[in-house]
Amino acid sequence: MSSELLAELAEWIAIPSVSADQARTADVERAGDWLVDKIRAAGGEAERIDWQGQPLVVGEIAASGGREAPTVLCYGHFDVQAVDPLELWESEPFTLVEHDGWLYGRGTADDKGQLLMLLEAARSLSRENALPVNVRFVCDGEEEVGGASIAEFLAADERGADACLIFDMSMIERDVPAFTIATRGLAYFHLELVSGERDLHSGVYGGAALNALHALSETLAAVLPAAGRLPEQLLAGVVPPSAEEQAAVTALPSGERVLAEQGARPADASAAAEFYLRTCAQPALDVNGIEGGSPHLQKTVLPVRATANLSIRLAPGQDAVVIGAALEQLLHEALPAGAELSVQLLSASAPGLVDQSAPAIELALAAFEQSFGRRPLLIRSGGTMPIMPALQAKGIPAIVTGFDLPEGNIHSPNERLWAGYLEPGIATAKAILSALGKL
Template identity: 60%
Template sequence: MQLPPLDALTAELSGLIAIPSLSADPAHGDDVDRAAAWVRDAVVRAGGEAGVVTMAGRPLVVGEVRASRGAERAPTVLAYGHFDVQPPDPLELWESPPFELVERDGWLYARGVADDKGQLYMLLKAVELLAAAGELPVNVRVVCDGEEEVGGHTVVDWLDRDQRLADAAVVFDSSYVERGVPAFNVAVRGVCYLHVTVRTGTRDLHSGLYGGAALNAMHALVRTLDGVLPRDDGRLPEPLREGVSPPTAEEVAGWERLPSGASELAAAGARPSDPRGAEEFYLRTWAEPSLDVNGILGGSPVLQKTVIPVEAQANLSIRLVGDQDPDVIVAAAERLLRESAPAGAEVDVEVWTASPPGLVPVDAPAVQLALDAFEHVLGVRPLLVRTGGAIPLVSALAARGVPTVLTGFALNDSNIHSPNERLPTEHLTLGLEAACELFRRLGRLR
């Protein structure tokens, strides 16, 4: 089977790129719907059936392309991607129109070309080409949403209602470690977001009249937070580490080929949190839970105002890993906060959001077949890495025992979410070729 020439691929992709499907802007609701229709039609062009389902006011494309032969016995693969994009602002920093696909100096430029329209297109086109050639060995179920960029949850809600299991899932929405070094993400962190309020009386007080005798809410908050903050070794208190799963030897070996933690921190303009923060960079950001105070509110941090604050607030995010249960960790965090609070302080903890982590077993047949497929096409075996971010769909699939191949063809300098978003030109055809080989190999699952 021969791939179409690059100009034919870019011409087709341009149609999807041209739709300003900004999920964050209600004024572009119709454009998000148009992008959903484009994806639906792409599934139909591949010989499948598809429709657009509206969930929570957002479009979700659900469809399927059946295997070329023996569909009843063929493995089933779930393919996911999102067709919404980030706003292109600030427009003046773009060197070409954001919704016009332009090739320049070995790069394809446009909003969504890397995140995620261009990568979703690779999967959809691979299915179409294999089906047209009568070589599609798997049933491909397609589910794509238009709210990933605003943290939507409908695809997970759909999965919860869906009674059909897949043998594997494929998501192209990630990047290489660096040029020439592809990667598979085999774990995502979950997240618990807490809002903590500490009260120490009925009203703010004059610090000259009551200072040293009255309980200060800001002081109480600091002492309260100390109960959950990392210890001297960089680890969280043990109750917040329940369910941690150590990385495999194969993963750790791959991490040793990555840029040093010191260089990663320096590139981000950051400083190590403790003496071993840089040395343990990948372990801590991928395989260990973490807790960060994201904001504190109280008192008068700007104007000169000599008061003893009666109320102080903080937002906390706890990143979860391995087999950690959000409910268990939230309960442990609340207990530690209350135990650490000084006498007389009233502590209120609100849970604003919580989602579990997801861990894909690296020895799963689907993962190993996918690694073989990429190595065959790219000439190098992808590294097994984890991501510190939360991807609820991957977590939901992991909970149902469906291994996910989470990978992609963007680069660290693809300017994702920034002006002049770009994808290496050769990666469009390379990704398409890898997707074709991936579906072929996954046909061996049964």
């Protein structure tokens, strides 16, 4: 492994670019400037821009054969997670340390170390006069605290790209790489139910007056899953997993094991067996909180106000507006006579789905397999990633992969990157960029 590259990584890791910490704002900007300097030193153009108060690095290393070549957007983030609890770190979080084959330090795996692989791939191909695509870097410094600015930037960006390459993911396990081809969206609601003018004495009115908590329970029951299945109206638009995705699930740890490791109990008899279908390819509704009445003091009250927070993880293919309207209708249909319900949409973000048959994805899969020796599994993520729908809306196929490992401790003390993946990661990124030249 090149000691120059390690020295570079050490330098970048040493900048404590914790985006969640207001006191580190200048460090986040400094970590961005570091990237700007590297892109410029490679013969490219780059600058750090202020995007509605957030730092973005926008840069480009031009194709060796001229600008008419295809353009590949490389995304990564130069901010990192906070490091506390500090006492659980076995070495200084902002000092790169190599130990037992691992590179330790905050940001080694998430995401500086992985972004450096993309940078090194682009600049070394450029140096060899063999870069067949324009590599456009668009990187943010707020991924760990939301990541909305990159999605807004892409929506407003007129330049576009022929593909996007992202190294910010983990393998399934050692030497089992994956492409994340879908993410779920999220629609978050606040509910307020009123069943009368004032709270009442349950001895005088109980049994005759409408109780808000009863009415809320009855209303919510209409949208909860029955035997693991949500009402048909909430399943509208779901794109089922492809045969290759279904095959990939067999390589993942069993749902039973995943749930047990978290001390979780299956929601119903089929939940463990259908774990990946339920968490990645289906919408999921969760009541996040309920408030009302007197759950602590022993009061003989008949409450007339109840509130709840409720959210739906939207499956790939679904639309937040359509599902939100369906939810509201189901709730109102189930609402007992006399009760009033208001449903407020607090936030929404779209799911993302990559077109697996896009030539860019096929080229990248083949290049990855040829370089690394394993074809990446096509998997869906149950979480929400704003950049995925933003790319989808622009028709840019997203190659979302990476060389982190489940034991890489991202977001935890002792974050680490398997040092043995630095060279193969760069080689694979070079192979993908080279292959995308055929677009």
